[in-house]
Amino acid sequence: MQYDAVAFDTGGTVLDWHGSLVDELARVPAWQGLAFDRHAFANAWRRSTMQGIVGQVQPAFNMDDVHLLALDEAVLAFGLPALDAPGRTHLWRAWHRLRAWPDFAPALASLRARVPVVSFTMLPTALVIDVSRRNGFTWDAIVSCEMIGVYKPHREAYATAARWLNLAPERILMVACHNFDLNAAHAAGLRTAFVARPDEWGPAGPPDPHPNMAYDHTVDGFAALCEQVLSTP
Template identity: 40%
Template sequence: MSIKEIKALTFDTGGTILDWHTGFRCAFEKAGKEHNINRDWASITNELRRKSLKSVLNLGEHSPPTYNFDGGHKKALREIISEYDLSQFTEKNIHDISYNAPHNFIVWDDFPNALPKLKEKFLCVSFTLLSFKLIIDTARKNNLSWDAVFSCEGIGKYKILPEAYETTAKWLQLDPSECGMVACHNFDLNAAKEVGFKTIFVKRPSEWGNEEPPDPDANPHHDLIVDNFKELTEKLEC
């Protein structure tokens, strides 16, 4: 990989940086306890993730988006409530699970020490499906200092549409080849590579809790594959 070409690192944030599974699962458990409901909350959490992700991928392809990922979380949760017989959940429970929980996600513990080191050498931006407000809130909570936040909410085209990646490079005033997409998801990296980004796969074996991630093994065509962010700082000589 021609590391010398990279001037900016664009980070997938939900999953790669933030532990969504623990945050949602704990919120489900709290609501369940309130109503004396016992379910496999870990499994339901992952179903919420699948549904909400499906609701935003490629959003804006045919018409301007009418909701952001916060809306996607709420929409997916209402489907979960219907499918899993959770009608006892109140509107407050719904808000706590779909909004308060993700806006308070905790960062994976290998990232806070790595970010300042990476910033010494590269522009480091959150490039995410998640809403602007969610990234602002989680950055403040976890003491993360991004150089910029590029949410698909503002771009108007959601990953994995090529326009999302092209716009991010344009806003950075860089050629796509000067951008390194960092993610634990092959679908995101593959789309970035299609428009010319360098791609860096960071393994997150616990992203889905005890369930194996949908794509745990990095596509071998990625430019760099690392086990964690400490290794990434070493590979990038930060």
């Protein structure tokens, strides 16, 4: 099937948040030489953030705010020395410095030559702008749940994104490595593509590494996704 737009989950599907954060944690001056599991810290930070943002409706905060609260929680949970204000802010802002998975940039270019490509994400708009500039991405649009005021997996988030794109939901391909996102997109009438990101959570592996329903596309990487999507005349 030919699509009129391709929408990408961005936080874990496009961005290597775990590897990027572990590298940032290794460079925190106040924690140099301390023996703690930086992989577990990054995952705890991410997990707490997701618990605080998924499914929110008209919150008075965005995901950046939750990132900061979750950072403080992780520092306490791991018994680490408190960071001074500049150090805390610098580490918190690491989310705005995330690097992308290396196979995404060429896929983005290939797909955009055919159809509009959109970042459809729970990440704050400013964060998506920062990481996109840092990684050299050009989207046709950014649709953040922050703009909508309703966060995935609420049906309204997907319906609003489709309405803003002026497209019927079935003309949009939603791409993600998370079952909860794709299942909700499917229920809202979007087409779906599961892209495996086995390293998203580092050595521990992702909590849902395999598709839990039949999606329109199930692939191991973005090159395979492009092959399938672009093979349609």
